[in-house]
Amino acid sequence: MNFKPIQHNHITSRQAGAEWYLCRQNILYWMFNYAYIPQIGGSLKYLPKHQHRKMRQTIQSAFRYHKVILLASRQLGKSTVSALILEWCANFYPRTPVIILNANKQYALENLEKIKFIHNNQPSFLKNKLKNKGDRKTFIEYTNGSIIRVFYPSSATSPDTLARSLTSPILYIDEGAFIRHIERAFGSAQPTLSSARQQAVANGYPFLILITSTPNGVLTSPFI
Numbered sequence: 001m002n003f004k005p006i007q008h009n010h011i012t013s014r015q016a017g018a019e020w021y022l023c024r025q026n027i028l029y030w031m032f033n034y035a036y037i038p039q040i041g042g043s044l045k046y047l048p049k050h051q052h053r054k055m056r057q058t059i060q061s062a063f064r065y066h067k068v069i070l071l072a073s074r075q076l077g078k079s080t081v082s083a084l085i086l087e088w089c090a091n092f093y094p095r096t097p098v099i100i101l102n103a104n105k106q107y108a109l110e111n112l113e114k115i116k117f118i119h120n121n122q123p124s125f126l127k128n129k130l131k132n133k134g135d136r137k138t139f140i141e142y143t144n145g146s147i148i149r150v151f152y153p154s155s156a157t158s159p160d161t162l163a164r165s166l167t168s169p170i171l172y173i174d175e176g177a178f179i180r181h182i183e184r185a186f187g188s189a190q191p192t193l194s195s196a197r198q199q200a201v202a203n204g205y206p207f208l209i210l211i212t213s214t215p216n217g218v219l220t221s222p223f224i
Contacts, residue, residue: 016125023126024092027059027085036121037080038114043121046084055081062208066197069176071215078212082172083114086148089170089206091119091128095145096205097196099168101152101185103178105138108150111174112140115148153180167192169200169207177213 011019023030035046044050054070055077061068062085072078090098102108119127119140128144140148151166166189176182193209200207 011125020092020126023088027063027088030088030092030126031084034122034126035084035118037084038117043117046080050077051081052077058210059085062210063206066208068208068210070210070212072212074214079111079114079174082174082210082212083111083118085208085210086170086172087115087118090140090142090146090148091122091126091144093146093205094128096170097168098146098148098170099166099172100148100150101166101171101173101176101179101182102150103175103180104152107174108138108152111172112138112148112150116140153185167196169196169205171209173209173211175213176211 023034031046031051032048036043037046037050038044054072058068058070058081070078086098086100090096100108100111102111116130119130128142128146131141131143132139138150166185171193173179173182173186179185197207199205
């Protein structure tokens with residue numbers, strides 16, 4: 001695929017609308033033309049050379065099969081690719097609820113910060129503004145009605161309570177092998193997850209379950 005975006009410094013309203021539509025239709029077009037990711041001391045334009053082959057397969061599988069489990073070593077780009085996927089879904093599809101399930105609060109906030117960085121570094125004609133500005137919030141709310149929420153188990157949270165939070169057509173489980181009671185929570189959430197997927201299909205919206213983890217953990221039923 002040949003990625004040649006127009007120069008957005010001199011973009012017309014008509015061109016902006018066309019680019020927005022292209023980005024909504026093709027996540028890879030958006031990623032390789034308009035996405036910037038954080039790096040130490042600044043930002044890095046996300047290009048095909050920065051994407052590991054397995055990450056490209058993960059993206060394609062997420063939208064072809066809608067359920068993906070990725071076991072990969074650290075620093076391979078799992079969280080970056082996941083953040084790009086979630087930002088694309090929430091930004092380009094209004095009123096989309098997105099759920100991230102993490103092992104603890106620290107990882108949850110780090111995931112949100114990465115998504116906000118990607119969002120804020122897009123050109124203005126592509127992005128919907130964010131409603132909330134706080135850095136410590138456990139959600140990101142967009143002016144188009146989309147919202148990304150993070151959840152994590154705690155001593156005061158039962159698996160069944162956690163499961164009731166997973167009502168969304170877009171679910172990302174980060175380090176799934178290390179989340180306490182994940183099998184029980186995921187199993188209990190299946191009816192609401194199925195209902196959300198049906199609604200997404202009816203409206204032509206993206207839907208997927210993406211689970212990532214490092215390989216020193218073991219993912220078992222009900223994931224497989």
